[in-house]
Amino acid sequence: MPFLANNLSRRSFVIDIGSFLFRNWNPYQLQYIYIQQKHTLSFFSQSITESMATMFSLSASFPKYMSHIPTIDTDYLHDLYAVPTNLSLMKQGSFRGLRIVRRSSNQTEALIDSADKPSEIPLLTCSEAIERLKQNRENHKGKQRFIAMYSSIFGGIVSDAAAMVIPMDDHMVHRGHGVFDTAAIMNGYLYELDQHVDRIIRSASMAKIVLPFDRETIRRILIQTVSASKCIKGSLRYWISAGPGDFQLSPSGCHQPALYAIVIEDQSLFDSKGIKVVTSSIPIKTPQFATMKSVNYLPNVLSKMEAEEKGAYAAIWLDDDGFVAEGPNMNVAFVTKEKELLMPKFDKILSGCTAKRVLTLAEELVRVGKLHGIRVDNVSVEEGKRADEMMLIGSGVLVRPVVQWDEQVIGDGKEGPISQTLLNFILEDMKSGPSSVRVPVPY
Numbered sequence: 001m002p003f004l005a006n007n008l009s010r011r012s013f014v015i016d017i018g019s020f021l022f023r024n025w026n027p028y029q030l031q032y033i034y035i036q037q038k039h040t041l042s043f044f045s046q047s048i049t050e051s052m053a054t055m056f057s058l059s060a061s062f063p064k065y066m067s068h069i070p071t072i073d074t075d076y077l078h079d080l081y082a083v084p085t086n087l088s089l090m091k092q093g094s095f096r097g098l099r100i101v102r103r104s105s106n107q108t109e110a111l112i113d114s115a116d117k118p119s120e121i122p123l124l125t126c127s128e129a130i131e132r133l134k135q136n137r138e139n140h141k142g143k144q145r146f147i148a149m150y151s152s153i154f155g156g157i158v159s160d161a162a163a164m165v166i167p168m169d170d171h172m173v174h175r176g177h178g179v180f181d182t183a184a185i186m187n188g189y190l191y192e193l194d195q196h197v198d199r200i201i202r203s204a205s206m207a208k209i210v211l212p213f214d215r216e217t218i219r220r221i222l223i224q225t226v227s228a229s230k231c232i233k234g235s236l237r238y239w240i241s242a243g244p245g246d247f248q249l250s251p252s253g254c255h256q257p258a259l260y261a262i263v264i265e266d267q268s269l270f271d272s273k274g275i276k277v278v279t280s281s282i283p284i285k286t287p288q289f290a291t292m293k294s295v296n297y298l299p300n301v302l303s304k305m306e307a308e309e310k311g312a313y314a315a316i317w318l319d320d321d322g323f324v325a326e327g328p329n330m331n332v333a334f335v336t337k338e339k340e341l342l343m344p345k346f347d348k349i350l351s352g353c354t355a356k357r358v359l360t361l362a363e364e365l366v367r368v369g370k371l372h373g374i375r376v377d378n379v380s381v382e383e384g385k386r387a388d389e390m391m392l393i394g395s396g397v398l399v400r401p402v403v404q405w406d407e408q409v410i411g412d413g414k415e416g417p418i419s420q421t422l423l424n425f426i427l428e429d430m431k432s433g434p435s436s437v438r439v440p441v442p443y
């Protein structure tokens with residue numbers, strides 16, 4: 001964020017902060033003095049101690065932001081202080097934690113804040129808020145397009161992404177009291193819709209959420225939402241929540257449970273290249289919560305972030321007994337040196353629909369002799385790391401080969417043939433599998 005100030009001759013400056021390295025930070029106020037050289041201001045820490053010797057330069061330009069800047073008298077600048085308001089941010093080199101103040105006889109007066117502060121917060125009408133929502137969507141387009149949403153609160157389907165909102169008092173928002181699931185859309189068919197609907201109903205029961213509709217009505221709504229979207233290839237994500245009502249902890253004040261569904265068209269390219277994984281240091285969810293697909297995904301998010309920080313694709317959880325469990329949003333499988341397809345038990349982790357389908361499709365590899373068997377069992381870390389192949393399995397990644405786990409190269413360090421064959425099986429199953437896994441969408 002730019003710092004705003006005036007120079008000595010009252011001309012307006014916008015000071016753009018350059019790169020800055022804090023070697024150490026003292027929590028006491030640092031007083032800065034100013035030096036003017038044409039259009040450059042340089043501030044130097046008054047502290048002389050070696051650990052705090054810090055200098056930063058600020059390039060100034062004007063007068064573009066004159067209307068935003070208070071007038072500051074020349075002598076006023078002598079009393080400027082830079083005060084840390086968030087030490088952790090400052091140590092990371094972020095100026096969001098820096099606040100410039102003036103020390104007066106009675107109080108510390110805020111002059112400049114590192115964060116943008118609107119001069120006046122407008123009171124918006126409903127139509128103005130909607131327009132701003134639309135503009136925000138236009139300004140922040142990603143690789144995913146949201147092309148249709150159903151809401152039981154609306155009682156219908158919307159196609160404008162700006163209208164794809166849920167109430168703040170929905171207990172799924174402020175208490176995490178909700179469950180969700182996903183189904184892939186491939187060539188105008190919903191893949192494993194019934195299996196995923198059955199799972200969200202089980203999750204809702206475990207979360208003590210009453211269904212907003214019966215199973216067949218939920219299924220019909222989901223299909224109609226995809227039909228309205230005209231999406232041929234993408235994904236359908238849907239939620240069942242305790243519903244809106246209040247901001248209490250108990251859902252007793254909720255009017256009724258809610259169903260939401262959104263159709264997503266992902267424009268990113270599918271990637272089957274081998275990836276690296278690491279062992280997660282984030283505590284795994286207890287079986288009670290790991291076996292239901294709730295919206296409480298903070299451990300999953302932190303696990304994924306941990307992996308990315310280490311240059312990996314995903315982090316692998318171990319259960320309390322030290323056995324291999326799962327990834328942040330996918331199952332794990334191995335091909336042992338004895339040519340067995342080995343997958344961890346589902347009793348402490350989420351029962352993956354795609355993973356179970358892979359187990360079924362893999363029977364063909366046993367039949368033709370490429371696999372000697374299929375086993376769902378406890379998997380030790382040592383057994384996993386010495387496997388010939390390792391893969392992640394889920395509706396998002398389908399079957400993704402793993403070529404390295406921590407510092408251990410898996411197999412020969414290349415994408416394995418069984419992983420690739422199982423990926424091809426799943427892709428073919430999505431395109432031309434039996435009616436038990438493919439539900440046509442009536443566009």
